[in-house]
Structures are given as structure tokens and as C-alpha cells.
Amino acid sequence: MPSVQCCKVWLTPTTGLHIADEERIISANSLGALYQFVNKRTANRSSIDVVRDDSGSLLTNSVDTANAFNKYFSSVGVVDCAKLS
Numbered sequence: 001m002p003s004v005q006c007c008k009v010w011l012t013p014t015t016g017l018h019i020a021d022e023e024r025i026i027s028a029n030s031l032g033a034l035y036q037f038v039n040k041r042t043a044n045r046s047s048i049d050v051v052r053d054d055s056g057s058l059l060t061n062s063v064d065t066a067n068a069f070n071k072y073f074s075s076v077g078v079v080d081c082a083k084l085s
Contacts, residue, residue, distance in 0.1 A: 022037075051065045051068050
């Protein structure tokens with residue numbers, strides 16, 4: 001199964017759960033529930049301690065760590081067809 005199809009198989013039910021969760025918040029008509037929902041998604045509850053780069057050096061700076069992850073994920077990613085469905 002091509003990777004795009006695999007993503008759709010996983011993404012479709014997940015999207016439905018997110019929509020149902022958001023609709024529950026809206027129908028509750030509660031400002032507190034809305035704040036709790038937003039804070040749960042915007043709070044940075046954990047961080048990545050140390051990452052090693054290609055040469056084995058330890059990266060402790062957030063920018064260097066982000067760049068290392070970006071470099072890795074861009075090397076293993078697939079080209080998107082840029083089609084939204």
C-alpha cells in the first residue's frame with residue numbers, strides 16, 4: 001500500500017475523532033471547557049533533552065535540535081502530490 005494511502009487510512013478516523021471532540025466543546029457552551037481544550041494543545045509539557053547529530057556531537061540548543069530533526073525528516077520524507085482531499 002503506498003504511503004499516501006496508509007496515511008489516509010490512519011488519518012480519516014483520527015480526523016473524525018478531532019471533529020467530534022471540537023463539536024463536544026462547542027455544544028458544551030462553556031468558556032472554561034474551551035480554555036482547557038486550547039491550553040491542552042498549546043502547552044509545551046515536555047522537551048527533548050539531548051540529540052546527536054550526524055557526526056555524533058550532542059545538540060542541546062533548541063534551534064540545533066530542530067534543524068537536526070528537519071534534516072532527518074526531509075531526508076526520509078516523500079514528495080507530496082499537493083492535492084488536498
